[in-house]
Amino acid sequence: MKTSPKKDMSLGVVVRRAAALADDTRVRIVQELSDEEATVSDLGARIILPQPRVSTHLKILLHAGLVTAETAGRQRVYRVDAPWITRILTTLGAPESASRLLGGGLEGFCED
Numbered sequence: 001m002k003t004s005p006k007k008d009m010s011l012g013v014v015v016r017r018a019a020a021l022a023d024d025t026r027v028r029i030v031q032e033l034s035d036e037e038a039t040v041s042d043l044g045a046r047i048i049l050p051q052p053r054v055s056t057h058l059k060i061l062l063h064a065g066l067v068t069a070e071t072a073g074r075q076r077v078y079r080v081d082a083p084w085i086t087r088i089l090t091t092l093g094a095p096e097s098a099s100r101l102l103g104g105g106l107e108g109f110c111e112d
Helices: 005-020 024-035 040-047 051-063 083-091 096-101
Strands: 068-072 075-079
Touching: 005 051, 024 040, 024 051, 024 083, 040 051, 040 075, 051 068
Parallel strands: none
Antiparallel strands: 068 075
16 A cells, blocks of 8 residues: 655654654753753753753754754754644653643644
């Protein structure tokens, strides 16, 4: 049974996003960013991780479309722009602090 290219693309997006959230450090980063935007150094201080490791995790989250970045001077400011991310984390049992951005359902999870 063949699937359509659009369904294959959606499935690929879902797998990429699920894989990005399959790491506890990346979930912590998403939780932090859903509370407040931050730079790499801010995040490193909040979750007590070296900046290079935070950057590596952010790259994966960016590629998965779970966070966005904006240049501000010499730094990049990262944020979570999709409310469905915290909805998923809450559904999976993440702490309530991650639910601040709740609203809507899972719309957008399969969209690229």
